[in-house]
Amino acid sequence: LLPPNNKFFRFMMTEEVQKLVQNEGEKTLFDAALAEAETATINEIETTGVRAPLFEGLQHLAVAGNVLLQQLTRSKASKGGIRVFPLSQYVVQRDPAGNVLEIVIEEEIAPVALPEHVYEAVKESIKKDEKTVKLYTHIKREQKEYTIQQEVKGVVIPESIGTYNLDDLPYLALRWKRIDGEHYGRGLCEQKIGDLKSCETLSQAMVEG
Numbered sequence: 001l002l003p004p005n006n007k008f009f010r011f012m013m014t015e016e017v018q019k020l021v022q023n024e025g026e027k028t029l030f031d032a033a034l035a036e037a038e039t040a041t042i043n044e045i046e047t048t049g050v051r052a053p054l055f056e057g058l059q060h061l062a063v064a065g066n067v068l069l070q071q072l073t074r075s076k077a078s079k080g081g082i083r084v085f086p087l088s089q090y091v092v093q094r095d096p097a098g099n100v101l102e103i104v105i106e107e108e109i110a111p112v113a114l115p116e117h118v119y120e121a122v123k124e125s126i127k128k129d130e131k132t133v134k135l136y137t138h139i140k141r142e143q144k145e146y147t148i149q150q151e152v153k154g155v156v157i158p159e160s161i162g163t164y165n166l167d168d169l170p171y172l173a174l175r176w177k178r179i180d181g182e183h184y185g186r187g188l189c190e191q192k193i194g195d196l197k198s199c200e201t202l203s204q205a206m207v208e209g
Helices: 015-020 024-048 051-064 116-125 193-208
Strands: 066-072 081-085 090-094 100-109 133-141 145-152 155-165 171-175
Touching: 051 066, 051 081, 051 171, 066 090, 090 171, 100 171, 116 155
Parallel strands: none
Antiparallel strands: 066 081, 066 171, 090 100, 100 133, 133 145, 145 155
């Protein structure tokens, strides 16, 4: 899907834009601008390093049928990119149409990595031999937006509280195959389980033979 240093897509003018282009000179300028946008997109993929996590995500989709991706925001402290959460780290709830209603993510984090005021609030409940604590991220859909907050040991992290527009949520709960009315998808391996079992049996017989 993401061949290195090659364009795997192409931007083209829509019919509405083509009607506005009056001559070949303008068309050439449009094509050149679109080519620059294609190159900029490829450079963004290379600099943010999304190829490896996307490949990992596709593996989870093929085998488990589900994966959660988080698009990281580019900042001084981060170059952006994508985080991958396997099915063992999150739960999701959808409406019958497949829209995400709620997501809860479970992560392990070192206590020293917590904000100081949060650590002070939970340090009494952290055992001496605990090297990590569980960080929970809760995303919930409201009428016109998604709300998000994080908590550790039952203590909400104030700076984690926020909202996202319905179209701007940086968390993507993906499915390989959608089943109407189900919260989770089915993987390719589940669809081919009979063939996989037959192949395993035949391979074992050949080795033993």
